Amino acid sequence: MLDKALTGSKKYWTLVFVLLSLIGVGTLAYLYQFKNGLGVTGMSRDVSWGFYISQFTFLVGVAASAVMLVIPYYLHDYKKFGKIVILGEFLAVGAVTMCLLFIFVDMGQPMRMLNVILHPTPNSILFWDATVLNGYLFLNIVIGWTTLHAEKKGLPPAGWVKPLIYLSIPWAVSIHTVTAFLYAGLPGRHFWLTAIMAARFLASAFAGGPALLIILAMIVRKHTKFDPGKEAIQSIGKIVAYAMTANVFFIILELFTAFYSKIPGHMHAFQYLFVGLEGHSKLVPLMWASVVLAVVSLIMLIPPSIRNKESNLVKACVAVFISLWIDKGFGLVIGGFVPNPFDGVTEYWPTLPETLITLGVWATGFLVLTILYKVAISVREELGTAGGEK
């Protein structure tokens, strides 16, 4: 089936070429970092994780969100998701690819990466994270590929895939729970040391991932014959609405605990992020942008009369995605390092090489996604099943 990715329209090849160029630039930037060390990034002794790890965290959520399509389709036999579920599974593949690459570019000694397997350490959450992420990547490649292949042949998927599909459901929850545990079990990092972290991660994931999927589905529909169906998009829109509401609710719970208890350590990170601390306020405009976008998105998502109009839904999804990207792909990780263990403030901002490497990793993920989507759509175009119900 992969041969389908080798033939395509001019638009397809332009996209592939643009992504490849970004990957090339990112690779050059990475070689520069590899030679000169992580000192070329904005990370420091105090803020020892930056853009890479926060992108990783955000994208684990995007990957996990495939489960929001898998559950209705496979557990509740919700047929309307029949066409789009493959887009969700392949989005997970692209997202996990990015996650693993972000971990890789963040390593000080990437050549020793296999030490995680050679010296397995079950008490380290990072060991489990590597394990569940690789497992999830494997599950989604196998499930997506075999179901598509069966569809191409006009057959039902092989019987052995079903148990893997069921396994992928708790597995999706596990990848984001374990990622939350990376943070939620560290003494002395008050911003992260919260029992609701994993729940918050899952809520934001189930909002951000499906929001991205709606945007992608709209792009795909515009440029190909593929149509996931209006009703499927509306159903995913409902999922985004509920999950985003839960996510905002969880953040309000955090704010209550911090500011009603008035325990300084619990308030500091929030103060740094939203009003600035000790005169340091680099992230304040970004965080407020996230808040405004979150509010706007909820206003557009909750009333069905607004959400039902597809153009509104797409706008709301863009707002959700950007809002969550700022909140989780930036603020959450950086905020956890402020104040530092000495109650001082060291600020962080990504450097140019760091930004180019980040772009390169995103481009790699989107190249994987483009190729997989191309295959899926070409198969359906050939079968004549790409169009939506009219």
Add this chain to the structure above:
Amino acid sequence: MSIDRRKFLKLAGLAGVGLGISTPDLLFKGSAAASSGHSKAMAKERLALVIDIRKFKTEEDYKRVIDACHSIHNVPTLIAEKNDPKNEVKWIWKDSYEHTFPDQQDEFHPEAIKEKGFLLLCNHCDNPPCVRVCPTKATFKREDGIVMQDPHRCIGCRFCMAGCPYGSRSFNYVDPKDYIEKTDPAYPRRTMGVVEKCTLCVERLAKGLGPACAEVSNGGIVFGNLSDPNSEVRKLLASNYAIRRKPSLGTLPSVFYIMGGEENAG
């Protein structure tokens, strides 16, 4: 083959010796931990430092200690001298009262203590979060309580830096070899991309010496075994009011600070 009781006990004893364990430790470790709050209360050795801040009076008192450590361990101190705190590497350093005890400081404490400088270093916690989070066992805890790291196994993920609540760990963001004032051939240099910190001078302990900081501190830093009730550190702790950093986190640091009152803090 029959075996009498005497023979059996002999064999059991030998087996115990062979395994390098003593039976009471094995049987009662859990209960001892529960009663004392220490995870390894029965450990024969738990190496510790007691820092008597009354003995640090001049800038020179701090500098002597810091230089002794950094020079023999090839710490790339020139990064700090270049005024580049982002990439700084340090094993032991001086900081203010507020920064050392952010949760324990009080505006009404004696001025003499508030103005004092404190030496900060790895706490060699009895319950170290850095060891717990390391995905490769590059950071580990020795039988004697020293928290060590293997710079050849470290993958540079910096999870330990996020895990350490004391900011004791430094990462080699740049190649350290360009920033070492004078390389000491007796001690290995680290490579770029790994984490490092105080090792309580394991290389000196192996030769029967004490940590370098304690040696040059003129009694300001006392090194000893916390598990031995007759050790100097235990005697100091029994007769002076000493505190540890961030006790509420349950990490059980092995570095203590004797605070002293106004009369002897200056």
